[in-house]
Amino acid sequence: MDLPFGLPEVDYADYSNRQLVAVPLAVLLVALLIIGGVWATTGAPADLGVEFTGGTEIRLTVDGENPQQQIREEIGPDPSNIQPVANSNRFIVTYGPETDSARLEQQALDAGFDVQSVDGTSPTFGSEAQVQAIGGIAIAFAGMSVLVFAMFRTFVPSIAVVLSAFSDIVVPVALMNVLGIPLTLGSVAALLMIIGYSVDSDILLNNHVLRRQGGFYESAYRAMETGITMTLTSIAAMLVMTIVATAFGIGLLSSIGLILVFGLATDLLNTYMLNMSLLRWWKFEGVNR
Numbered sequence: 675m676d677l678p679f680g681l682p683e684v685d686y687a688d689y690s691n692r693q694l695v696a697v698p699l700a701v702l703l704v705a706l707l708i709i710g711g712v713w714a715t716t717g718a719p720a721d722l723g724v725e726f727t728g729g730t731e732i733r734l735t736v737d738g739e740n741p742q743q744q745i746r747e748e749i750g751p752d753p754s755n756i757q758p759v760a761n762s763n764r765f766i767v768t769y770g771p772e773t774d775s776a777r778l779e780q781q782a783l784d785a786g787f788d789v790q791s792v793d794g795t796s797p798t799f800g801s802e803a804q805v806q807a808i809g810g811i812a813i814a815f816a817g818m819s820v821l822v823f824a825m826f827r828t829f830v831p832s833i834a835v836v837l838s839a840f841s842d843i844v845v846p847v848a849l850m851n852v853l854g855i856p857l858t859l860g861s862v863a864a865l866l867m868i869i870g871y872s873v874d875s876d877i878l879l880n881n882h883v884l885r886r887q888g889g890f891y892e893s894a895y896r897a898m899e900t901g902i903t904m905t906l907t908s909i910a911a912m913l914v915m916t917i918v919a920t921a922f923g924i925g926l927l928s929s930i931g932l933i934l935v936f937g938l939a940t941d942l943l944n945t946y947m948l949n950m951s952l953l954r955w956w957k958f959e960g961v962n963r
Contacts, residue, residue, distance in 0.1 A: 698944050702841045702844060708852065709851065712851045720847055721850075722800075724800070724858075725858055728801075730792065731793045731794075732793075734764070736787050736788075748781060775793075775794035807862045818869055831884060834949045842944060846868065846940065860930050863930065864929070871941060875901045875941055878900060882896055883953050890958070901945065905938050908938055
C-alpha cells in the first residue's frame, strides 16, 4: 500500500494488538493525570478564560519603553494576563472578576494609553456560560455515541470510535494546560469540531473493515489512504491558519488552530493504532469467542 505524502508503509501484521494499543492508551493516561492535577488544584479541567470566570478584558495601545511594566504600574490591580499583539504596540489585558471595568478604563485613559475596547463579564454570567459550554460538549459527545452505536450495532467497533473521540478531546485539553492556553468559547468550538473530525475518520475506517468486501488489511489500508490524506491536509490548513493568525495578532483564531492541530494529530494516533487494534481483535478473536 502506498500511503499519501510519501509516508512509509506500515505492516500491521508485525505488531500485536497490545503493542498497538499501548501507545495511545499511555498518552491518554498522561493526559488524564494532567487534567486531574489541574482540576484538583483549580476546580476546573483547564485554565478558564474571562467568558467563564467573569472579569474585564481591555485592548489598548501603549507607546514607549517597557509597555507591559507601564500597564502594571498605571492600571491596577495587577492583571491576570497581558497578551501582546504581534508586530504592534497593542496589548490585550485581562483582569479578574473582582474588578470595575469603568475604573480600569479611566485609569488607562489617565495614563495616556489609547483604549480601543473594554469588555466586561460578570461572574454570574461567566458561571452560566461555563455550565452551558460543558453541557454542550457533553451533549455533543453523547449524541455522537448514540449515533455510532445505532450505525454499527456492535459493541467493540462502536466503543472503539467513542474511546478514540474521547481521547481526541482529552489530549488537546491536557496540552492546553501545559502550554497555558485558556479555555474560552473559541476553545470550546475547537473541541466540538474535533469530535466531528474524530468520528469522521473512525467511521471511515470501521465502514471499510465491517461493510466492504475484501480482507481486513486490504479494507483497512484503503480507508487509511483516504483518512490519512484528509487528516494531514486538515492539519496543514490549521497550521497555516495558526501561523497567519499569530502573525496578525488574532489570538482567538490562533488558539483554535493550535487546538485543532493537537486534536487532529491525536486522531491519527487513536484511529490507526487504538481503533485499528480493537477492530482487529474483534475481527479475528472477539467474534469467534
